[in-house]
Amino acid sequence: MPNLSLRPRAVVAALALALPLGLAACGSSGGEQNTGSGSGSTAAGGIQTVSPGKLTVCTHLSYPPFQFNKDGKVVGFDVDVVDRAAKSMGLTQDVVDIDFEQITTGAVFKAKKCDVAAAGMTITDERKKAVLFSEPYFDATQALIVKKGAGVTDLAALKGKKLGVQTGTTGQEYAKKNASAGFSAVVFEDLPTSLNALKAGRVDATINDNGVLFDFAKQNPDTEVVAEFATGEQYGVAAKKDDPNAQQIITKINESIATSKQDGSYDETYKKWFGTAPGEKSTAAPSSSAG
Ligand code: ARG
Secondary structure, eight states: OGGGOOOHHHHHHHHHHHHHHHHHHTTSSSSSOOTTSSGGGEEGGGEEOSSTTEEEEEEOSOBTTTBEEETTEEESHHHHHHHHHHHHTTOEEEEEEOOHHHHHTSHHHHTTSOSEEOSSOBOOHHHHTTEEEOSOOEEEEEEEEEETTOOOOSGGGGTTSEEEEETTSHHHHHHHHTGGGOOEEEEESSHHHHHHHHHTTSSSEEEEEHHHHHHHHHHOTTEEEEEEEEEEEEEOOEEETTOHHHHHHHHHHHHHHHHHHHHSHHHHHHHHHHSSOTTSOOOOOSSOOOO
16 A cells, blocks of 8 residues: 555656656657667767657756747747757757656666757756756846735844745755744745745745746736845756766757857847846846746
């Protein structure tokens, strides 16, 4: 009996991994793996991908303005960054949604769920043990969002109150490190559920990356970002560790990021999603919507 009681989250994770395996298998004869099995999966420069002609990209939705659904399509800053890199490899980007922890642990790559992951994901020493990161492509820091007029401006003001955190994130880590402030952390699966809980008054504040919280506050004037904590984070695109093919893909992504910073396309993308040039104080994005 104890063996039958899988926790719901474990079941979801298992399903999420099983599905893409099925998808990946349908294009190949063996069904076990379809990388390296023929010219169909070989992109420019001899790069192999899990699905022929595609750069399959794992992410965790919804995380506007980095990745979110709009009119049935996944769009966002990260999507544009990876799109440029995919094109440079002669590939079309295909975005797959999955549990964030399946990405940070590298499980998605072992399961051949995707070639890379882009999820507003902070490069950390811990994660570097599990995945290979690209060069940083975005700076971020943790921030605190509350209902307007809540009178909360820092973690200390949350003593005896509830703080929403997103599971497996650096925001959750930051909350753990600062637990002595005396709040109780309420863990959510994703950003939208944590922010819905804030709006509904089920938590008193929510911690997450500044970019997404400023974006949400712009769309939801009854909320405001009251603090930023200088955690000095940087986002990277991740791929399978200790894998020459993945290394090749990451090299291409690094080249694409570097080129885009020189030819102005990076700045253009930044403006598109944040309304300002990089380095200018960004308060919100003009065009996204938290789902
Ligand atoms: N930057 C934070 C981290 O890496 C949060 C990322 C959450 N990303 C997402 N797509 N939900 O832990």
